[in-house]
Amino acid sequence: MMAVLVGIxxxxxGPILGPLVxxxxxxxxxxxxxxxxxxxxxxxxxxxxxxxxxGNSGQAGSPHADLWHVLKRSVAKKRTQLSGRLLITDSKKAxxxxxxxKHLQRTVLAVLKCxxxxxxxxxxxxxxxxxxxxxQLNEYPWHKNAINREIFVDKAEITLASMVxxxxxxxxxxxxxxxxxxxLDVAFYNKMISCMKNKANVLFSVTSQLIKxxxxxxxxxxxxxxxxxxxxxxxxxxxxxxxFSEMQLCIIRETPQESIYQLITDGRIMRVHFIVxxxxxxxxxxxxxxxxxxxxxxxxxxxxxxxxHLCPDIKPTAGYWKDGLRFIKxxxxxxxxxxxxxxxxxxxx
Numbered sequence: 001m002m003a004v005l006v007g008i009x010x011x012x013x014g015p016i017l018g019p020l021v022x023x024x025x026x027x028x029x030x031x032x033x034x035x036x037x038x039x040x041x042x043x044x045x046x047x048x049x050x051x052x053x054x055g056n057s058g059q060a061g062s063p064h065a066d067l068w069h070v071l072k073r074s075v076a077k078k079r080t081q082l083s084g085r086l087l088i089t090d091s092k093k094a095x096x097x098x099x100x101x102k103h104l105q106r107t108v109l110a111v112l113k114c115x116x117x118x119x120x121x122x123x124x125x126x127x128x129x130x131x132x133x134x135x136q137l138n139e140y141p142w143h144k145n146a147i148n149r150e151i152f153v154d155k156a157e158i159t160l161a162s163m164v165x166x167x168x169x170x171x172x173x174x175x176x177x178x179x180x181x182x183x184l185d186v187a188f189y190n191k192m193i194s195c196m197k198n199k200a201n202v203l204f205s206v207t208s209q210l211i212k213x214x215x216x217x218x219x220x221x222x223x224x225x226x227x228x229x230x231x232x233x234x235x236x237x238x239x240x241x242x243x244f245s246e247m248q249l250c251i252i253r254e255t256p257q258e259s260i261y262q263l264i265t266d267g268r269i270m271r272v273h274f275i276v277x278x279x280x281x282x283x284x285x286x287x288x289x290x291x292x293x294x295x296x297x298x299x300x301x302x303x304x305x306x307x308x309h310l311c312p313d314i315k316p317t318a319g320y321w322k323d324g325l326r327f328i329k330x331x332x333x334x335x336x337x338x339x340x341x342x343x344x345x346x347x348x349x
Contacts, residue, residue, distance in 0.1 A: 001031035004177065004223040006214045007284025008207055011091060011292035013199070013230070016347050017319035017327065018300040020184040022203065023129070023291040024210040025111075025284045026177035026218065033070070034224065067174075067283035074161075074168035075283070079103065086110055086161050088286050090279040091293035097318075104294035106161065109153055111287065113162035114169070114176050122298055123147050129181040129295060136185050140344055142306030143299065179291050180213055182206045183299075187341075190348045199349055200230060201239075208243040215270055223270045226285050228278040234259055236274055303345070311335035 010022040068077050068088070076085045079093070087094055087103045094103045112119065112128065119125040126134050126147075137143040169176055184192065184206060192202045211225050234254050240261055241249050252260040252271070259274040278285040304316035307327075313334050317327035328346060331338060 002028050002221055003031050003034055004214070004218045004221045005029050005034075005284055006211075006223065006225045007278070007282055007286070007288045008210050008225065008227045009091075009279050009285050009289035009292060010203060010207075010228075011289065011296045012319070013203060014321065015319040016321050016324035017186070017317060017345060018303060019186065019296060020189055020203070020206070021181055021292040021296045021299075022206045022210060023179060023181040023288040023295070024214060025179050025287040025291065026214055027067075027284055028175040028177055028218075028221065029067075030173045031222070033067075070172050070174065071165070071168045071283075074165040077286075084161070084164075086165055088283055088290065090286055091289040093280075094290055095293055095297070101294060101297050104290050104297065105151070105153060106158065107287070108179075108291055108294045109151070110158050110161040110165060111176065112179065113158060114166045115178060119151060121148050121150055125151065125295070125298070126183075129179060129291065130183045133181075133183040133185070136188065139187075140185065141340070142302045146302040146305060177218060179287075180210060181291060181295055182209055183295065185344070186347055187344050190343055193348050200233070203230060204239055205243075208239075211270075211272065212244070215268075219268070223268075225270065225272045226278050226282050227272070227274050228285055228289070229259070229274040229276050233274075236261065236272075240272065307331065307335070307338065310338045 004026060005028075006024050006026045008022065008024045010020065012018055012020045068075060074085055075088045076082050077087075077089050079087055079089075086107045088107060091104065094107070095101060109119070117128050119128055123134065126137065134147075137147055166176075184202070189202065192205070193199060196202050196205065207227060214225065215223060234256065236259050237249065237251055240263065244263055247263040247265040247270075249264075250262050252262055254260075257276050261272045263270045263272065275282070279289045280286070300317075300319050303319070308314055308316060311331070311334055314327065314330045317323050319327075324346075331340075
């Protein structure tokens with residue numbers, strides 16, 4: 001028996017500038033990788049309140065259920081232990097101002113190459129990850145002129161890392177199914193906020209799109225969706241029921257550490273897990289985190305390049321609240337001649 005394992009995570013939930021990106025990564029894994037109890041639901045190991053689906057060895061209850069352990073020949077969780085392997089970890093640990101995007105880029109492009117995709121430009125990358133977003137990019141002056149910028153990488157290194165990753169997957173009976181992103185440009189994000197009144201609801205709506213996409217695209221197998229839990233919310237039943245009203249829903253458990261739900265329709269079963277720290281403890285979620293961060297960083301870099309070209313005295317920004325406000329003030333003071341649509345640049349919250 002096989003099961004589809006999907007990890008979902010975001011980048012850009014907190015900033016005032018740049019897009020919100022939410023991504024998913026999907027794997028087909030042998031059923032025995034999932035520690036299930038007699039009811040077919042994820043079991044909780046004794047003295048461990050965390051979920052036992054494929055996570056790190058501290059959470060899974062047995063090393064074989066840890067995808068970092070299963071794929072140890074090709075991936076690593078820490079930068080200091082790579083030895084040529086791909087880094088797959090929470091994007092906050094894979095990226096910093098000093099390191100830049102090199103680990104994000106190497107991992108994302110090597111994984112994409114596993115299923116024959118080799119984007120050479122930002123346009124091609126967006127087409128692969130979130131094709132619906134491409135038209136919106138052309139409406140932004142900072143993206144319009146940069147959308148065809150090349151992605152410069154060591155192709156031989158990417159090819160080798162991808163080959164080792166692919167062989168590791170195959171030898172362990174795991175299949176990589178793909179990556180998918182939803183990218184909310186600032187103007188669309190602001191419109192959604194005006195409708196939903198709450199950015200947590202906006203994030204849940206986008207996350208639900210990725211859940212539905214996975215459920216529709218990978219029929220025929222049991223499915224587990226693992227999502228990094230945002231904030232202190234524990235109860236998701238009403239939100240899931242509203243988004244998936246045609247499905248029968250039951251609560252498996254709701255605890256401070258995790259909230260798990262089972263949804264059934266036409267004989268198909270999907271279990272959705274909202275887990276605290278999932279971006280650090282579940283490889284598919286870590287990979288989704290890196291994809292989201294990589295795409296967001298490329299798009300924020302477009303903003304910086306555009307405005308720094310018009311006013312070289314302005315310091316670049318990562319878009320987070322305090323520094324984003326500094327960037328906006330710099331534009332107003334140092335570059336009053338530079339005109340821009342604030343609804344395209346600045347989030348309302």
